[in-house]
Amino acid sequence: MSRETDAPGIDEATIETIDDLLRDRMAADDVPGLSLAIADRDGIVYANGYGSRTLETNDPATAETIYGIGSVSKSFASLATLQLVGSGELSLEDSVTAHLDIDVPEDITIHHLLSHTSGFPSLATSEALLARQMGTGEAGVPLGTREDFYAHVEGATDEIAGEPDDHWMYCNSGYTLVGEVIEAVDGRSYVEYVEDEILSPLAMDRSTFDGDEFESFTDRMTPYFAPEDEMEAYPLPIRERSAAAGGLLAPVTDLVQYLRMHLRGGELDGTRLCAEDLLQRAYGEYAETPAGPYGYGWRTRDVAGETMIGHGGSIAVSAAYAGFSPDDDVAIALLSNTSPSYGLAELGTGVFAALTGTDPHTLPFFARRARFEELSGEYESYRGIKQAEVEPEGGMLRLRVGGPISDGAWSPLVPDDVEAGKFYTISAAGDRVPVRFEEDGDDLSCYIDRWRLHNV
Known part of the structure; x- marks a missing residue:
């Protein structure tokens, strides 16, 4: 039993x-x-x-x-x-x-x-x-x-x-x-x-x-x-x-x-x-x-x-x-x-x-995991020219943005304000690049650099 x-x-x-x-x-x-x-x-x-x-x-x-x-x-x-x-x-x-x-x-x-x-x-x-x-x-x-x-x-x-x-x-x-x-x-x-x-x-x-x-x-x-x-x-x-x-x-x-x-x-x-x-x-x-x-x-x-x-x-x-x-x-x-x-x-x-x-869902670990799972998935730009993936990795998310020229490389998304959907990554020059997720009705968008990417 x-x-x-x-x-x-x-x-x-x-x-x-x-x-x-x-x-x-x-x-x-x-x-x-x-x-x-x-x-x-x-x-x-x-x-x-x-x-x-x-x-x-x-x-x-x-x-x-x-x-x-x-x-x-x-x-x-x-x-x-x-x-x-x-x-x-x-x-x-x-x-x-x-x-x-x-x-x-x-x-x-x-x-x-x-x-x-x-x-x-x-x-x-x-x-x-x-x-x-x-x-x-x-x-x-x-x-x-x-x-x-x-x-x-x-x-x-x-x-x-x-x-x-x-x-x-x-x-x-x-x-x-x-x-x-x-x-x-x-x-x-x-x-x-x-x-x-x-x-x-x-x-x-x-x-x-x-x-x-x-x-x-x-x-x-x-x-x-x-x-x-x-x-x-x-x-x-x-x-x-x-x-x-x-x-x-x-x-x-x-x-x-x-x-x-x-x-x-x-x-x-x-x-x-x-x-x-x-x-x-x-x-x-x-x-x-x-x-x-x-x-x-x-x-x-x-x-x-x-x-x-x-x-x-x-x-x-x-x-x-x-x-x-x-x-x-x-x-x-x-x-x-x-x-x-x-x-x-x-x-x-x-x-x-x-x-x-x-x-227990209010404890930091469970709340954070749930939020990461909400934000994870596949994204694409206007008319699908650029594609992206977001997935959990340890205590962070990671993001890969690719397209017709390159599949792109994975970048860690360091949490800034998880609940508000605010993260950042580091550019090759060492600059802090903001990444934010915004929800508008049924649309979940990821904004990074010049790109707006929609969850699909």
């Missing part, structure tokens, strides 16, 4: 809003399958699957479908670290070199790795390994062993952007080092530690780091990727070298079990995994980022005046979001079997907005 609810607290109108919101975005953004679970402190209140976990057989996505959760895994590494801090085996202020035989600056601490404030930029280890396992490209960098990984990090010390705490720079390699520290301190492998100390106590029985175990589950995603704008099935990349950074595979129902533990201050069903005051450190605001302050594997967002703590993830063929709000007693997990051009955090905040009484 793909839809489950026993929640008197979620009315049918809100459920319909959420279901429609997710299905609309899936259709617009070519997402084959998506799963959602919503919980409060006491349990799951709604779970549903949308679309297909496998396109070729049209097997449905369900609330139990297992996906790669990517960087949502980082919060498990931060919890494991805090557990060891609580037992006195580790300090957040410990130097990395106090635990690992690796040649990096001694003033880089565990805190810096967890908060992405070490000064190391991204070293692209995850991209290299994902591409290698998916067969989409080869970086030619040795990363097969721990020694290879250490050498890669040590060779990048000249890339450090500044002193610790100077900059926030998202670095998967930092979390891989956190996993190495946990192994060095505890004696078990990082994967064994998380299985024993987090997954098992939370009864996350369908969560795994193991590719063979993933394949043994019937209800698992087929990973999809669209390198040429056509969705194709791809191999699942297994993050053995970077399990702490992004290696966990899980269903949404397991993820909300984990989030319920966070809602309950570190305890679930009589088992305490972490002291509440210590767990609060994971949600600290240690660095400002474009999407909100960053803690240890968690980011704090303001959503229509409400506070949401969460994190997204992607492994190119799968995407994830897990978030919770202690003030509103809400936990949300979303997983998909491809990675759209935006993070699933955007969909998660839309679900959260609906649950807290705000129309």
Whole structure:
């Protein structure tokens, strides 16, 4: 059964809003399958699957479908670290070199790795390994062993952007080092530690780091990727070298079990995994980022005046979001079997907005996407001599104007006032060229330079 609810607290109108919101975005953004679970402190209140976990057989996505959760895994590494801090085996202020035989600056601490404030930029280890396992490209960098990984990090010390705490720079390699520290301190492998100390106590029985175990589950995603704008099935990349950074595979129902533990201050069903005051450190605001302050594997967002703590993830063929709000007693997990051009955090905040009484379509992400879709399409000049195309690309539109002489080149349209239809592009001379869209009855026109182009 793909839809489950026993929640008197979620009315049918809100459920319909959420279901429609997710299905609309899936259709617009070519997402084959998506799963959602919503919980409060006491349990799951709604779970549903949308679309297909496998396109070729049209097997449905369900609330139990297992996906790669990517960087949502980082919060498990931060919890494991805090557990060891609580037992006195580790300090957040410990130097990395106090635990690992690796040649990096001694003033880089565990805190810096967890908060992405070490000064190391991204070293692209995850991209290299994902591409290698998916067969989409080869970086030619040795990363097969721990020694290879250490050498890669040590060779990048000249890339450090500044002193610790100077900059926030998202670095998967930092979390891989956190996993190495946990192994060095505890004696078990990082994967064994998380299985024993987090997954098992939370009864996350369908969560795994193991590719063979993933394949043994019937209800698992087929990973999809669209390198040429056509969705194709791809191999699942297994993050053995970077399990702490992004290696966990899980269903949404397991993820909300984990989030319920966070809602309950570190305890679930009589088992305490972490002291509440210590767990609060994971949600600290240690660095400002474009999407909100960053803690240890968690980011704090303001959503229509409400506070949401969460994190997204992607492994190119799968995407994830897990978030919770202690003030509103809400936990949300979303997983998909491809990675759209935006993070699933955007969909998660839309679900959260609906649950807290705000129309999700008024959130900037959804309003912007809707406006871009209104303006996209084919255009032509008087009598069709010049033709143009407008289409979304990331957080902007792009425009191509051609005609009998040339097909033209794509130019990005930088937003000026999206609602008013005002954008600009940059000429070859570096001049800012205004582009505006105007509606007159049924006519939608695009004005650029000397041209008036009508939507057709």
